[in-house]
Amino acid sequence: MESTTADEVMERIMASAAVPVVAAGGDVAPAPRFGSLEGGDEFQDEALFPSDPLRRRKDYCLDRLAEIARGEARTAAEKVRVIAELVEVSSALAASAQSPQEATAQEMALVAEVACALTVGERTASTLLAESQALTTGLPLTLTALTAGAISWQHARVMVDETTSLDPGAAKALEAHFLDPGVENPHRGCPAGELVPSRFRHKARIWRERHHPVSIEKRHARSVADRRLEYRPDRDGMAWLSAYLPADQAAGIWNRTTATARALQGPDEDRTMTQMRADTAANLLLGGTGVTPTAEASGTMVPADAGAGLTADMLGALGGRVPVPRAQVLLTAPIMSLLGATDEPAMLDGYGPIPITMARRLIADGATSFHRVLIDPRDGAPLEIGRTSYPVTKAQRQWLRLRDGKCPFPGCHNQSLDNEADHLLAWAHGGTTGISNLAQPCPKHHKLRHTGGWEPGPATKDHPPGWTSPTGRHYASEYPDWEPPRLPEYWSEHPPEVEIVVRQGRPEDSIPGGGLPVDHGTV
Secondary structure, rough: OOOOHHHHHHHHHHHOOOOOOEOOOOOOEEEOOOOOOOOOOOOHHHHHOOOOHHHHHHHHHHHHHHHHHHHHHHHHHHHHHHHHHHHHHHHHHOOOOOHHHHHHHHHHHHHHHHHHHOOHHHHHHHHHHHHHHHHHOOOOOHHHHHHHHHOOOOHHHHHHHHHHOOOOHHHHHHOOOOHHHOOOOOOOOOOOOHOOOHHHHHHHEEEEHOOOOHHHHHHHHHHHHHEEEEEEEEEOOOOEEEOOOOOOHHHHHHHHHHHHHHOOOOOOOOHHHHHHHHHHHHHHHOOEEEEEOOOOOOOOOOEEEEOOOOOOOHHHOOOOOOOOOOOOEEEEEHHHHOOOOOOOOEEEOOOEEEEEHHHHHHHHHHHHOOOOEOOOOOOOOEEEOOOOOOOOHHHHHHHHHHHHHOOOOOOOOEEHHHHHOOOOEEEEEEOOHHHHEEEEOOHHHHHHHHHHEEEEEOOOOOOOOEEEEOOEEOOOOOOOOOOOOOOOOOHHHHOOOEEEEEOOOOOOOOOOOOOOOOOEEEO
């Protein structure tokens, strides 16, 4: 990757996200507003609502909130720089430590002084010192974006956290992927700063897992030894029960309880989905009777009596072998990795990369149906999904799960397994049942669309829809970060010729089978 100056990166950040530009003297130049209506007229909202002053006031309040958020980001960046300068000055003033104990004492004194100055706990002050050190010494793009207001302090903390265990080269690559639009294979979809911090963490973690210098197989082998179940009493006669498990087991448990809870829904059921998930988990763990989903991709539910005591699966687990999850999960595994030619991780829907050995075990012991997915070898985007095992509607649903991964509403975490396909343009208004007219909003945001004035925008075969708020602001969707597949080392010296054939016509009105609109050619 070519070296890039800070000024060049700043220009790219400004071009990719509407943020205020920080001038050399510290003044902030005006810039277009995040999520605002298109156009440069300062009074465009008055043109849109000429006779509605309340709507103009609402629009103004939203603009001010966005400006305040950018101001908070700039203040956080200034705090980081001040703390870094404080550390430098304190080190120069302090006498050279003659022992590790003396160095620790000097560090404790500085932490205590920062804690008192900011009126925070010493643990918080210590974390802030460490984060400021990481941002000023190893993450220049993150600090630049924070100064510009392109990302929030929460985003910056995520970047620090996800790069902590990486070597400098890998940390620089992760940072550039999300914050340098000119890097090779940059982050797709809306800018990183327009993702809610939790979604940014999810995407940063996925990239880190794929590109970590230590293979996910080795890291998982170490981490699986730390699996545990924890119990923590809480107030009001309640308590927390949490488990640290391998990803496939945790995803299987979550999907099974979700499907079971959804099967219990009905006109006479007054519990929420969240309550029914908790009740289902307690019921199954305590040996009660429940409704258990099959492993079929259709999601059909069948009753199953777990008995008054331990089930055979539970006895097997007590003997040391945890059963393969039988709940419905979507797993995307590279064929070359399954064959042992590469060690590329598989992707578990709703989680991210998992070791290929875990994927092989899931497929060998738990899979009941398969879908062939052809991808573009240049960027990893899906080209076609096989439709030999399902009718058209089910194949479309699988494609939507690949395209969206979750509810497409900004910031929503709801996984695709829990959502239903919905027409963007209603069938009654001339909408088709093509992929470009379908999305998978969760029940909450499906209701918001029909009752709250929010409207989904257009979609394509490989891009989920954005959303437009009642005030006319448009919010871009979050795209999956597809990557080119890893090929066997032998192929790097003797690459096979693969011709990409694209069916012409109107693929957006049909099930994906003709490929994305890419050029014909040999790769």
